[in-house]
Amino acid sequence: MVGGVLVLAAALACGKFGPGDLSRTIAIEVTAPDSLEEYDTITPHARLLDGRGDPVAATIAWSLPDSADTVALTLIDATTGRIAVNHTGLTGRLLARSGGFVGNPVSIRTLAAADTLFATSLSTVDTVALPADSVSDSLTVEVADTIESASGGDSLTVALAGRPVVYSITEPVSPGSITLVANDSTHSPVTTDTVTTGASGIAFVKVRLLGPPVPDSVVVQAIARRAGGDTVPGSPVIFVVRFRP
Secondary structure, three states: OOOEEEEEEEOOOOOOOOOOOOOOEEEEEEEEEOEEEOOOEEOOEEEEEEOOOOEEOOOOEEEOOOHHHHHHEEEEEOOOOEEEEOOOOOEEEEEEEEOOEEOOOEEEEEEOOOOEEEEOOOOOEEEEEOOOOOEOOOEEEEEEEEEOOOOOOOOEEEEOOOOEEEEEEEEOOOOOOEEEEOOOOOOOOOOEEEEEOOOOOEEEEEEEEOOOOOOOEEEEEEEEEOOOOOEOOOOOEEEEEEEEO
16 A cells, blocks of 8 residues: 545534533544555544544444445445455545444545566666766666466566655665765765656666765665555565776
8 A cells, every 4th residue: 555544524413412522422533545456455444533532432334335436446344344456547435434423435546466576677787987977877677567368478567657666775784975866966865765656667766976985886676565565576676886987
């Protein structure tokens, strides 16, 4: 999952409760991720709250409000709210209710599952010539979904946009004179950076030498994770940048 949603829906006081009665139930709080990948399931959370913000014992019922939501999502359990992807590339809404309290629908994007991370270049080793240059070539990876052919033909690789890739310098352990850069104007020391894939499923960083001492080489790893936290196969991709006079 890429993020989360918390929705707080309030209800009007019923007749016997005065406006200053903090023990009355006033709201239903719903918490759920904002995206779900195929093959994964998620279980949202909802609770009723009183005027003090404390939880109130209650039974929560879950539903998909209309037919468009059922196209995107499958409600596995109406008691727990556990859902799965029915169709990718859509947005479905999940609704929680308890008695007279109805939460605002939570929108959840359905995503294709990333199942491969790979370097786009045949070589993952780059040599930087000093003093002519101080920045490496792009260390580029692609995040994709591989779709097997039903007829036994070649698989189709579909690039996935908007997926986070974490780049980290693993060697040297204390790279004070080295930084990762996602644009040519950056000169601040950065040893770990998260880059989101573009429309073509591509993410990249470069390695910049800020000054002496000059290491013989720098090792950078790239790791992609799925929305549920699992590591995308192919991770880590290892790059080596060498500095030569």
